[in-house]
Amino acid sequence: MISLEHVTFTYPSASSPALTDLTLSVREGEFVLVAGASGSGKSTLLRVLPRLVPHHSGGRFSGRVTIDGRDVTLAAPRELAGAVGFVPQDPEAHATADRVVPELAFAMENLGVPQAQMRKRVEEVIDQLGIAHLRDRRLDTLSGGERQRVAIAAVLTALPRVLVLDEPTSALDPQSAEDVFAVLVRLRDELGLTIVCAEHRLERVAAFSDSVVFFGEELSVGSPREVFASSPYAPPVSMLGRAFGWSPLPLTVREGRSFASSLQVAPPAVRPRTAGDVAMRCNGIEVPNVLRGVSLELRRGEIAALVGRNGAGKTTLMRVLAGIQKASRGSVDGVRRGRAAFVPQRAEMLLFRDRVRDEVRSPEWLARLGLSGVADRHPWTLSAGQRLWTALATAFTRDVDVLLLDEPTRGLDPVGKDLLASVLREKADAGVAVLLVTHDVELVARAADRIHMLAEGEIVASGPVREVLGESLLFSSQTSKVMADPRFLVPSDVTG
Amino acid sequence: MTEFALTNVLGFLGFLWPLLLGVGVAVGENEAHATDAPILLALLVPLLVLVALRTARNQGADARMIALLGALVAMNAFLRIPKGPSGEGLVFILPILVGWYVGARFGFLLGAFSILASAVITGGIGPWMPFQMFALGWVGAGSGLLRRVVRGRIPVVSLGVYAYASSVAYGFLMSLWFWPFLGAGSPFLYKPGLGFAATLVRYTRFYVLTSLPWDTGRAVLANVPLVMILARPLGRLLARVTERFEAEIVEVPEHLPAPAGVAPSLP
Numbered sequence: 001m002i003s004l005e006h007v008t009f010t011y012p013s014a015s016s017p018a019l020t021d022l023t024l025s026v027r028e029g030e031f032v033l034v035a036g037a038s039g040s041g042k043s044t045l046l047r048v049l050p051r052l053v054p055h056h057s058g059g060r061f062s063g064r065v066t067i068d069g070r071d072v073t074l075a076a077p078r079e080l081a082g083a084v085g086f087v088p089q090d091p092e093a094h095a096t097a098d099r100v101v102p103e104l105a106f107a108m109e110n111l112g113v114p115q116a117q118m119r120k121r122v123e124e125v126i127d128q129l130g131i132a133h134l135r136d137r138r139l140d141t142l143s144g145g146e147r148q149r150v151a152i153a154a155v156l157t158a159l160p161r162v163l164v165l166d167e168p169t170s171a172l173d174p175q176s177a178e179d180v181f182a183v184l185v186r187l188r189d190e191l192g193l194t195i196v197c198a199e200h201r202l203e204r205v206a207a208f209s210d211s212v213v214f215f216g217e218e219l220s221v222g223s224p225r226e227v228f229a230s231s232p233y234a235p236p237v238s239m240l241g242r243a244f245g246w247s248p249l250p251l252t253v254r255e256g257r258s259f260a261s262s263l264q265v266a267p268p269a270v271r272p273r274t275a276g277d278v279a280m281r282c283n284g285i286e287v288p289n290v291l292r293g294v295s296l297e298l299r300r301g302e303i304a305a306l307v308g309r310n311g312a313g314k315t316t317l318m319r320v321l322a323g324i325q326k327a328s329r330g331s332v333d334g335v336r337r338g339r340a341a342f343v344p345q346r347a348e349m350l351l352f353r354d355r356v357r358d359e360v361r362s363p364e365w366l367a368r369l370g371l372s373g374v375a376d377r378h379p380w381t382l383s384a385g386q387r388l389w390t391a392l393a394t395a396f397t398r399d400v401d402v403l404l405l406d407e408p409t410r411g412l413d414p415v416g417k418d419l420l421a422s423v424l425r426e427k428a429d430a431g432v433a434v435l436l437v438t439h440d441v442e443l444v445a446r447a448a449d450r451i452h453m454l455a456e457g458e459i460v461a462s463g464p465v466r467e468v469l470g471e472s473l474l475f476s477s478q479t480s481k482v483m484a485d486p487r488f489l490v491p492s493d494v495t496g
Numbered sequence: 497m498t499e500f501a502l503t504n505v506l507g508f509l510g511f512l513w514p515l516l517l518g519v520g521v522a523v524g525e526n527e528a529h530a531t532d533a534p535i536l537l538a539l540l541v542p543l544l545v546l547v548a549l550r551t552a553r554n555q556g557a558d559a560r561m562i563a564l565l566g567a568l569v570a571m572n573a574f575l576r577i578p579k580g581p582s583g584e585g586l587v588f589i590l591p592i593l594v595g596w597y598v599g600a601r602f603g604f605l606l607g608a609f610s611i612l613a614s615a616v617i618t619g620g621i622g623p624w625m626p627f628q629m630f631a632l633g634w635v636g637a638g639s640g641l642l643r644r645v646v647r648g649r650i651p652v653v654s655l656g657v658y659a660y661a662s663s664v665a666y667g668f669l670m671s672l673w674f675w676p677f678l679g680a681g682s683p684f685l686y687k688p689g690l691g692f693a694a695t696l697v698r699y700t701r702f703y704v705l706t707s708l709p710w711d712t713g714r715a716v717l718a719n720v721p722l723v724m725i726l727a728r729p730l731g732r733l734l735a736r737v738t739e740r741f742e743a744e745i746v747e748v749p750e751h752l753p754a755p756a757g758v759a760p761s762l763p
Contacts (some may be wrong), residue, residue, distance in 0.1 A: 006748045012739035054743035056560065062746035073747050078559075354732060378736060 001194045002026040002049065002162060007063030009044060009053060011381070018044040022063070024213065024221055028161075029192040031184070033205050033224070036215025037232075037413045038385025042198040043089070045213070046164050049196065050084040051077045068161050082111055085155030089166040089384060089411075091148060100134050100142075100150055107158040121157050128191075129153045129183055144310035145176025149183060156187070163187065165197045167384075169204065170410045171345075173309040173439045174474050177204055200413050201440065202228075203235040203478045207252040225249045233414040236442065236478040239491040256482035265494055267487035270466060273449050276300030278334055279401045279433035282321060285330035290316045292457040293330070298402060298433040303424050305444045305465070306437045307475055308454035314437045315345060317454065318406050321435070340402040345410070347391030351379040360393040369393050369419070384411030396423060403427060405436040409443055421447035445469065445477040445489035465489070499546040500601055506543065507630035510536045511669065514676035515686075515695065528677035533623035540626050544608055551601045560741055561602075568594060568606050573613035585718035587614065588666070591632060592659055592723050595639030596651065597734040603636025627673040634669075635662045652727045659723040660715040667711035671703050 003025040010017040018041045026032050034042045047053040054061040055077050065073050068083060088094055097103040101122060108118045126132050129149050134142065142150065148168055155163065165184075169177035185208050187193045199205045206212075212227040214220045220227050228234035229242065229249055237256035241249045244263065250256040280298040285291050290313045298304060306314050319325040321332055322342035343350065353359050357366065357375040366372045369389045374382055379390050388411055395403060403424075409417060417440070424434050424447055438444060444451065444465060451468040453461040453475070461468050469476050470486020479494065480486050488494050510532070529536075552561035568590060575586040587610060595603020608629040615621045615628075639658055646654050676686045684702040686695070 012742065054745060056740060058740040058742045060744045060746070062748065064748050074745060354729070378732075381736065 001028040001030070001068060002196070003064075003066040004048070005064040005066075007048060007061075007065065009048065009062075010060045011044075012058040014059070019048070022219065026194060026196065026211075028194055029188060030194055030210045031188050031208060032194075032196045033202070033209035033212045034196060034198040034215075035200070035202060035212060035231075035413075038389075038411055038416055039383035040215035042215060043166055043383065046086070046166050046196060046198055049162065049164050050080050050086040051075055052086065081107070082158050083160055084162045084164060085158060085160035087148075087151050087155055087163070087165045087168060089170065091151035095139050095151070095154075098138055098140070100131070100137055100139065103139060103150060103154050104157050107154060111158060118157075121159070125153045125156045128156070128187070143176065144172050145179050148172060148176070148180050152180070152183065160193075162194045162196065165195070167198050167200065167411065169199070169201070171310075171407065171439070173307075174441060176310055177201075177439075181205060181208070200409075200411070201442070202233070202414075203237070203442065206235045206238065224251055236491050237482050240479065240482060240494055243491065243495040250482075253478060253481045257484065260482050260484070263483075263494075265496075267485060268493045268496075270487070273302065275302040275449070276431060280321065280332070280334040280340065282317075282332045283330055285317065285320055285327045285332070287313070287316055287320065287325070287327055287457075290457055291320070291327070294454070294457070294459055295330075296321075296452060296459070298334075298435055300401070300431045300433050301428050302450055303428050303434040303436070303448045304450040304452060305448035306435060306452050306454060307439070307441075307444065310439075312454045313457045314454055315406055318342070318404055318435070318437055321402075322404050335402050339400050340404060341395035341398050341400045342404040343391055343395050343406065343408060345406045347408070347410075348380060348387045350391045350394055351387070354378055356382070356390050359390055360397060362393075362397050365393050365397055368423075385413065385416060388412060389416075392420070392423075396427070401432060403432055403434045405434070407437055407439070409438055409440045414442075417443050417446065441469070441475050441477050442490070444475070445479070451475075499543055499550060500604075503540065503543045503547060503604075506536070506539055507634070510626065510630065511672055528674045529623040529627075533626055536626040537629075540608075540629060541612070544605060544629075547601060548605050548609075551599075551605065564737060565602065565605055565609070569609040569613050572606065572610040573617055576610070576614035576618060585714050586722075587611075587632065588635060588659070588663065588719050589722050589726065591636030592639045592655065592662060592719070593726060593730050594734065595636035596643045596655060596727075597731050598640075598738060600637040600640025600644075603638075603640045604633040605636075607632035607634070607636035624670075624673060627670065631666050631669045635666055638662055638665075651731065652724050655727050656720050656724040659719040660712075663715035663719050664708065664711045667707040668703055671707045672699065675699060675702060 005023050007019055007022040008017050009019045022045070034045060036042055044053055047057065048065060049067065051072060063073070064071065067080070072080060095103055096106045104122045104125060105118050108121065113121070126135060129152065131146070131149055131153060134146055134150065139147065139150065169180050172180065181204060184195055184197065188195055197205065206224050206228065209224050211222065212224050214227050214231045216232050220231060225248055228238040228251070234242065235251065237250050237253060240256060241259065244259065246259040250259060276299055278297050279300045282294065282296050285294040294317055306317065308314050316325065320327045322340065323332070324342070351359055355376055356371055356379055359379060360366055360371065366375055371386065371389055371393065374386060379387055382390065388408065392405070392408060408420060412420065421443070428434055436448070448465050451461070451463065451465050452459055453468065466486060466489065469480065469489065476486065477489050479488050479490055483494060513532070548562060548565060552558045572587060572590045575590065578586060591603050591607035591610065594606050611625065611629045611632050615625050639655070639662070642654060642658050678685050684698060684705065686698065690698070
């Protein structure tokens with residue numbers, strides 16, 4: 001269905017290629033997972049397929065691309081608009097209409113599909129994706145998961161043979177992410193659609209991927225079991241399998257359970273952390289229609305995670321704490337002006353200067369966060385992960401009492417999350433109070449001391465990570481599911 | 497003849513026909529260009545669209561180039577709302593910089609369309625509008641031509657000088673559109689049948705007395721400093737945008753065998 005031959009691509013004014021002599025082929029009806037470190041070329045590879053690279057990136061492209069038996073090396077993106085559906089990382093920025101049905105019809109309107117056929121296809125796609133209840137809604141009233149399903153539907157109405165998705169669930173809570181992947185699997189199984197999907201949270205997709213393209217030190221391609229047996233990182237259950245020599249390598253919780261039930265390991269000793277004094281406190285915060293009386297304490301030396309489903313009010317609470325948004329009732333106090341740093345969800349909004357080194361003046365931080373090589377590049381030309389690191393670095397280099405991070409994981413690979421966890425721990429040990437909003441259970445398991453769970457504008461659970469995650473069905477880590485014991489949060493808790 | 501050349505000829509004729517035919521005084525000030533301006537506009541707008549399409553296609557960037565033009569025109573149209581020290585100040589800056597960094601035709605299109613779009617916003621529609629479109633278009637095009645002449649050297653200084661020169665040139669042209677209609681009562685005003693040199697002297701006197709102080713004020717207080725300050729940052733920004741339009745594709749020969757070591761295909 002897809003074949004790339006000797007593809008090499010260099011972005012304009014980049015010194016080294018983003019893709020080097022890449023050759024691979026994908027059969028019809030395959031689900032291909034594209035994984036690898038931030039900035040390794042995943043997004044570039046995805047954009048090669050609809051020919052957005054090089055036509056919307058510039059730069060030098062060599063090689064041959066064949067899709068559905070047709071050589072499209074020289075084709076313009078518009079010639080592929082019907083054949084390859086592309087769902088970008090941030091569908092909100094690419095919506096064209098304000099309501100669901102016009103958004104679904106937009107691609108067909110541009111392809112000149114007759115009106116009678118348009119109506120039929122809209123109905124069919126609505127049923128395929130199970131979004132009939134959303135048809136008359138405004139896009140801005142949808143939750144993240146609904147939004148993402150509408151974005152996929154909008155691409156499907158053009159009847160593509162290949163669907164390409166760039167981290168489709170990076171902004172979604174675990175349940176919404178599962179819904180989206182369930183839809184993708186059904187499209188593959190029932191329509192034979194070929195799907196190419198980039199994803200960092202391997203535990204979400206490993207189970208139903210037919211093959212994996214992993215950008216590591218060198219490119220590895222193969223079935224999930226082959227690739228995850230030796231890749232730099234793998235889903236937690238596969239990491240456990242590797243550590244204990246389980247064969248065949250487990251990819252799902254169910255497969256892992258059958259091995260783990262015979263495993264005899266003592267749960268890790270929980271070392272209670274003594275948190276310092278209160279650095280920031282909010283009392284009875286109310287924001288109409290969003291927050292209904294939220295009280296929270298952030299303590300020095302403690303990393304707290306704020307979790308909850310899409311639309312629960314996490315970002316609003318964060319903005320109130322950061323002083324960007326006014327609460328209609330309630331107070332925020334404790335922290336002096338200028339002593340709190342806030343990194344918003346779209347972290348690049350913090351970046352204004354022409355070079356990374358002008359944003360982050362500390363060479364030590366540039367080196368530590370892997371930005372030394374791109375220090376002279378413009379921040380907006382970096383990969384999503386590198387851009388996030390740059391924005392985080394601007395916060396890390398400031399001397400503050402409170403760090404507020406909203407979804408600091410979009411585009412971060414697991415190695416990056418480990419690095420983030422260790423930087424945050426270091427900050428906490430230096431007396432900073434950290435609050436991070438995230439959907440990423442594995443990051444919470446690795447990094448946080450305390451969890452606040454927000455639902456319908458209220459804190460419904462609050463406590464040490466191991467207690468709250470252990471009691472939660474949805475927000476529990478893959479390791480604790482495999483071990484059936486909430487005391488094991490990450491693979492290293494088991495392997496010691 | 498290309499659409500762009502035709503557009504420019506149309507502009508010159510639009511400005512010069514009252515002088516060539518010598519009929520202005522009889523028509524009177526209030527009726528200046530009352531009949532030909534709508535015709536000029538009706539010819540100009542389709543020509544501009546053609547030039548825009550051709551420019552975009554020649555650069556191999558079609559929709560993206562048009563999108564960039566549209567975004568810049570929208571911004572520049574709004575920049576016309578805050579009046580500079582002597583009116584119209586801020587509307588010059590983008591055409592000058594974009595003409596230099598993107599190209600003469602693109603600068604022309606930006607200037608011309610900016611007037612069209614901003615006239616709708618500010619209510620500045622009148623017989624002067626097609627003339628303003630030509631004049632600001634030429635300001636943008638001139639910047640692109642200047643870059644070729646000085647081969648892109650000392651951009652900030654060149655642009656600063658050009659910002660002054662173009663501000664004066666714009667004023668010089670925009671006084672010309674009504675001058676032949678003002679009546680013949682003084683040595684500053686138009687009188688048919690004097691010959692080219694004498695007419696030019698009369699017009700220059702008129703321009704220096706009425707418009708030059710304003711144009712100089714506009715240039716010194718707004719255009720020159722702003723263009724010089726913005727030249728480098730905006731140049732970098734435009735370079736980052738336009739480099740994305742320049743894709744080079746090298747095809748590998750068909751049936752080249754896959755080298756060993758690279759996974760030949762997925763299982």
